[in-house]
Amino acid sequence: MSAPTAATPTTFRLERPRDGVVVLTLDRPEKYNAMTATMFAELEVTARQLDREDGLRVVVVTGAGKAFCAxxxxxDAEKLAGLGALGMLDLQESAARALSGIRGIRVPVIAAVNGAAAGGGLALALAADIRLASPRAKFNAAFVKIxxxxxxxxxxxxxxRLIGPAAAAEFAYTAGMMDAAEAERTGLVNRVVPEEELLPAALEMAERISSNSPGGVQMSKRALHANMEVTSFAAALELENRGQALLTRTQDMTEALEAFKAGRAPIFQGR
Known part of the structure; x- marks a missing residue:
């Protein structure tokens, strides 16, 4: 598979409803926003581009039409049999790079799950830092059925890590279907909001995140991600200590202290 190159995406669209906030909408509604090799390549490139964007504060991922991602x-799957083992591995690694890229964007990613999130769509929702869902959302791990x-x-x-090992095992082994209410109960989603309020709620959360220190939010995400993988409390403290020490050297930290003394809201510049 050739290396992806920068171009206008054909499988999703990017919108900027306010400063620092990007909404990435999977845009294949007639196919329930199902994934293709082209989508994987475009997501990988776009994730890298967004990660380098200085003024970026939050990314919201959602789906056009009735589904999040099927x-x-x-x-596209009909072509898989002719790929051979190495060709299939290449496609799988392309998909993994795409979702890893979305998860690895240095700012928070909010998934606004507006409908079905199945298979790779479930994986995309899980890759976000925060998940909001409409009552129509449903989550499916039907891998073992195929x-x-x-x-x-x-x-x-x-x-x-989100719903616990036992619940995850039952969900995966039974090819379970989880509706929005159950997803909220288990912690798979942060909360369920009315369908017409889903994107506004995601943007309102993005606004609240954006009002905080950009450096502080980014280092918080880095610490939360890294400390899901470290094996000891001591290692977690070491990582946290470095992050806090670095942030005290920023202009935003000085601005926050001055704003507190003056009784005003801080004006963060991300420096």
């Missing part, structure tokens, strides 16, 4: 496009594994695109790592 997983891999079955029409002869595949729930060890796909980070699902087997993220799902147990």
């Amino acid at each position: 997983g891999y496009d079955l029409a 002869g595949l594994s729930a060890g796909d695109l980070g699902t087997s790592w993220l799902l147990p």
Whole structure:
């Protein structure tokens, strides 16, 4: 597979409803926003571009139409048998780079799950830092029904950390379907909001995040991600100590202290 290059995406659209906030909308509604090799390549490139954007504060990911993302496009899947083992590995790694890229964007990512999130769509929702859902949202881990594994695109790592190992095992082994209410109860989503309020709620949360110190938010995300992987409390403290020490050297920290003394809201510049 050729290396992805920068171009206007064809499988999703980017909008900027306010300063520092990007809404990435998967835009294949006639296919329930199902994933293709093209989408993987475009997501990988766009994630890298967004990660380098200085003024970026929050990314919101959602789907056009009735679904969030229905997983891999079955029409595209017909080509898989002819790829061979190494060709299939290349495609799988492309998909993994795409979702890892979205998860690794240095600012918070909010998934506004407006409908079905199945297979790779579930993995994309899990890759976000925060998940809001409409009552129509439903989550499906049907990998084993089609002869595949729930060890796909980070699902087997993220799902147990969100809902616990036993609940994750039941969900994966039974090819479960989880509605919005159950997803909220288990902690898979942060909360369920009325359908017409989903994107406004995500943007309101983005606004609240954006009002805080950009450096502080980014270092918080880095610490939260890294400390899901470290093996000791001491290692977690070491990482936290470095981050806090670095942030005390920023102009935003000085501005926050001055604003507190003056009884006004701080004006953060991300410096």
